[in-house]
Amino acid sequence: MVTLLNIIIDGLLTGGIYSVIAMGFGLQYGVARVLNVSHGEFIMLGAFATWSLYIAFGINPLVSLVICGPVLIIIGFLIHRTLFTRIRTSSESLAAVEGNSLLASFGLLFIIQNIALLIWGPFIRGLTFLTYSVHFGGTAFGANRLITPLVAVVISLAFYLFLARARLGKAIRAAAQDPAVAGLMGVNINRVLALCFGLGVLMAGLAGSLISITYTITPTMGFEYTAIAFIVVVLGGLGNIAGSFIGGFILGLIGSIVTYFEPGLALIAYYVIFMLLLMVRPTGILGK
Amino acid sequence: MNIARVTSKRPFFLGLLCLILILLSTLPVYGPGYTVVLLTSILLYVILTLSWTIFSGPSGYISLASAAFFGAGMYTSAILGKTLPLPVIIGIGGLAGFLLALLAGALTLRLRGMYFIMFTFGLSQLVQHVVLWWEAHIGGTIGRFVILIDVTTVYYAMLVIFVMALLTAYFIRRSRLGLALQSIGENEEAAAHSGVNVTLVKVITFAISAFFMGAAGAIMATRWTYIDPSIAFNVLYSFMPVLMAIFGGMGQFYGPIIGAAIFAYLEEVLITRFPYYYMLLFGIILVVVILYLPNGFVGLVQKWWKGGLAGQHANTRR
Numbered sequence: 001m002v003t004l005l006n007i008i009i010d011g012l013l014t015g016g017i018y019s020v021i022a023m024g025f026g027l028q029y030g031v032a033r034v035l036n037v038s039h040g041e042f043i044m045l046g047a048f049a050t051w052s053l054y055i056a057f058g059i060n061p062l063v064s065l066v067i068c069g070p071v072l073i074i075i076g077f078l079i080h081r082t083l084f085t086r087i088r089t090s091s092e093s094l095a096a097v098e099g100n101s102l103l104a105s106f107g108l109l110f111i112i113q114n115i116a117l118l119i120w121g122p123f124i125r126g127l128t129f130l131t132y133s134v135h136f137g138g139t140a141f142g143a144n145r146l147i148t149p150l151v152a153v154v155i156s157l158a159f160y161l162f163l164a165r166a167r168l169g170k171a172i173r174a175a176a177q178d179p180a181v182a183g184l185m186g187v188n189i190n191r192v193l194a195l196c197f198g199l200g201v202l203m204a205g206l207a208g209s210l211i212s213i214t215y216t217i218t219p220t221m222g223f224e225y226t227a228i229a230f231i232v233v234v235l236g237g238l239g240n241i242a243g244s245f246i247g248g249f250i251l252g253l254i255g256s257i258v259t260y261f262e263p264g265l266a267l268i269a270y271y272v273i274f275m276l277l278l279m280v281r282p283t284g285i286l287g288k
Numbered sequence: 289m290n291i292a293r294v295t296s297k298r299p300f301f302l303g304l305l306c307l308i309l310i311l312l313s314t315l316p317v318y319g320p321g322y323t324v325v326l327l328t329s330i331l332l333y334v335i336l337t338l339s340w341t342i343f344s345g346p347s348g349y350i351s352l353a354s355a356a357f358f359g360a361g362m363y364t365s366a367i368l369g370k371t372l373p374l375p376v377i378i379g380i381g382g383l384a385g386f387l388l389a390l391l392a393g394a395l396t397l398r399l400r401g402m403y404f405i406m407f408t409f410g411l412s413q414l415v416q417h418v419v420l421w422w423e424a425h426i427g428g429t430i431g432r433f434v435i436l437i438d439v440t441t442v443y444y445a446m447l448v449i450f451v452m453a454l455l456t457a458y459f460i461r462r463s464r465l466g467l468a469l470q471s472i473g474e475n476e477e478a479a480a481h482s483g484v485n486v487t488l489v490k491v492i493t494f495a496i497s498a499f500f501m502g503a504a505g506a507i508m509a510t511r512w513t514y515i516d517p518s519i520a521f522n523v524l525y526s527f528m529p530v531l532m533a534i535f536g537g538m539g540q541f542y543g544p545i546i547g548a549a550i551f552a553y554l555e556e557v558l559i560t561r562f563p564y565y566y567m568l569l570f571g572i573i574l575v576v577v578i579l580y581l582p583n584g585f586v587g588l589v590q591k592w593w594k595g596g597l598a599g600q601h602a603n604t605r606r
Contacts, residue, residue: 035402086579098402099350103534104578106527110571118564223523227413230406238402264421271414278407279395 006139007256013141015252016149017210019156021225022232022244024203030239031176031196033094034084034101039229040222041112042201046072046208047217048120054127061129061213062147068205076201079108080194088193109222116219126216148210155206156245159199163241172196176239231274237284247285301542312447316440324443330552331446332508333532335453337548339500340529342457343493345538346466348473349400352526353392353408356415357385357498359520361505363419366432366515374437378445378506385502386495388415393491400476409526416521423517431516434509445507453500454545460493461541469493535577537584547585 021043028036049068053059059067084101091097133140163169174182175192183189207225211217232251236243251270258269277284316324336354344351361381368377396407423430460466468489471479480486509515529548536547554573558566581588 029402035405083575083579090582095348095401099405100578100582102350102405103527103531104575106531107571107574107578110567110574114565114568114571118568230409234406264425267417268414268421271410271417274410275395275407275414278399278403278410282399282403 002139003260007260008253009139009141011253011256012249013145013149013252014255015249016152017207017248018228018232018252019245019248020152020203020207020210021229022236022248023156023159023241024200024207025226025229026233026236026239026241026244027203028197028200029233030241031172032080032084032193032200033088033098034080034105034197035098036197036200037102037105037226038109038112038222039200039204040224040226041109041116042072042076042204042222043208043211043225044116044217044219044222045112046205047212047221048116048125048208048219049205050209050212051125051127051217052120054129061127061209062151065151065206065209068209069202072202072205073195073198076198077194079201080197081190083108084197085190085194113219113222120219122219124216124218127212129213142214144213148214151206151210152248155203159203159241168192168195228270231270234274234277234282235284237286238282240284240286243284243286250285309451313444316443321439324439326553326556328439328443328446328511329556330549331443331450332504333528333552334545334548335446335450335500335504336525337529337532337536337544338450338453338457339497339504341533341538341544342453342460342497343469343490344497344530345533345544346461346470346473347490347493349490350405350530351408351494352405352530353389353411353498354501354529355521355523355525356392356412357388357501358505358508358525359412359415359419359517359522360384360388361502362434362509362515362520363432364502365506365509366434369435369510374441374445374507374510378449378503381506382499382503385498385500385505388502389495389498390491393494397487397490412521412523412526416517419521420517431514434513434515436513437510439511442507442511446504449500449503449507456496456500458541460496465489465493531574531577533584535581535584537581537586537588539583540586540590543584543586550585 021039025036025039028034028039046068049071050061050064053064053067054061083104087100087104088097091100129144134143134146163173171182171187171192172195174185174187175189175196179189179193182192211225228251232247233244235251236245236247251273254269254273255266258266312327315327336358340351340354343349361384364381364384365377368380372380392408392411396404399407420430423432460469468479468484471482471484472486472489476486505520509520512519528551532548532551533544534547535551536545537543555566555570558569562569583591
């Protein structure tokens with residue numbers, strides 16, 4: 001019974017991070033039509049920014065979430081305006097936009113990863129933050145790990161309210177449905193898409209901050225998280241933000257169950273699920 | 289795709305091609321050892337790109353599974369290297385790629401566009417992790433040593449695979465199969481209604497293109513002498529052929545070949561000159577190519593050649 005509780009809590013804790021990662025990734029694909037292979041690199045940037053602020057100035061990682069946020073949105077916004085807006089306007093078809101954006105983001109992956117390698121070196125880093133353990137029903141978890149799903153839920157709620165209530169959120173939803181018509185209705189489409197990309201980068205950075213307080217980090221860690229984002233987004237349905245949120249927790253649970261039986265098989269299980277879903281139900285678990 | 293225009297210049301290109309092949313095949317006799325090694329890596333990229341283009345060029349299906357087929361070839365060579373003669377190993381390596389692609393192709397019939405891209409990406413990752421797990425838990429070791437073969441033999445094997453891939457690509461392009469594939473790229477429903485067996489055409493060409501990737505992997509493993517799953521199934525080998533094909537320009541038959549050759553040479557120069565900044569520069573080049581060379585290098589040259597008849601190649605890429 002305690003083991004079961006252990007597995008479930010462990011899965012939900014990991015799932016919280018997966019959710020945040022996947023929501024940003026899903027937003028970038030669902031609205032801005034960029035399948036951002038460099039998503040993991042922004043996670044890495046967020047993680048290293050948090051780590052550097054903590055080491056250099058002793059800034060609390062939860063405070064650096066607030067500091068890094070605006071910077072990351074601006075970085076994402078500018079990248080989209082300089083790179084992806086041009087691709088979007090110069091390609092003839094949607095398929096060409098998606099293909100070219102995918103490849104451009106692959107170039108971006110190399111650029112960001114190698115700049116990070118030049119700045120921080122190829123070392124494995126980590127920081128100690130809230131490492132005392134919390135006991136619950138016979139199980140014990142580090143307090144740093146417990147923070148992550150809480151922050152994840154707060155971020156997701158804020159994001160949901162923004163999309164549902166704010167004027168800009170409505171513009172984003174309109175752009176997701178039909179960019180051309182949204183443009184005709186007076187939505188500044190280039191700005192909205194760039195903002196979406198920026199919000200995706202923000203989510204990646206926040207996830208990175210959360211990762212840095214629980215796991216070790218390296219400049220080359222990005223791609224494994226990108227792969228996770230791929231899987232969760234397909235699990236929840238491509239372009240379905242709520243699906244990504246739920247999918248993250250489901251994948252976290254699957255991961256902790258498989259890890260309990262055979263630790264080496266978790267990633268294989270992820271990919272098998274990913275490919276089975278693509279074959280049987282490409283619209284995802286929440287899809288129509 | 290302007291087949292008619294290519295055929296009108298055929299004698300010229302055929303002569304040029306023969307000349308290049310003769311130069312390449314006699315190179316180890318008079319060229320320095322380094323050139324042979326360099327050309328082997330260039331040929332590897334050319335083969336990967338060319339075989340990727342066989343399927344993905346006309347059909348418009350972007351495959352990111354190249355690493356899986358390439359790695360399958362490498363592992364064939366690592367497992368069988370000590371027991372069988374080289375041509376047999378290369379053949380089996382190619383067959384491994386072929387069968388994997390046949391299986392993957394049969395499974396992905398329903399998927400199009402982004403879903404196909406994601407599936408093929410997942411495939412190469414899955415194969416990598418399965419091999420990693422297998423090696424760690426059942427095989428006992430992560431990496432494998434491959435028997436070393438001298439540089440000239442590797443070079444000639446690579447050249448033979450290249451010529452075979454070139455001939456296959458050419459004849460597929462000129463055959464009914466190529467025409468069917470092209471019509472799938474234009475409009476899959478229309479192709480199906482005109483009596484093209486869409487499924488069969490896609491799966492067969494996908495598998496044929498994977499054969500050459502597997503064969504190239506089998507021979508390349510003997511050059512690298514040590515492989516493990518993260519080397520053999522490196523995600524770079526999935527993205528590289530796509531980028532090189534786009535860099536060269538997919539509108540012309542020789543575009544991807546030229547693109548791969550230039551790119552591979554560029555990589556070699558960057559690695560030796562700027563070992564620390566190499567990947568950074570590489571990323572910047574990628575982004576610039578995607579942004580400013582939508583029709584690729586060959587498209588750019590043609591544009592200059594013809595004095596800016598820009599509209600002519602507007603539809604070479606989907």
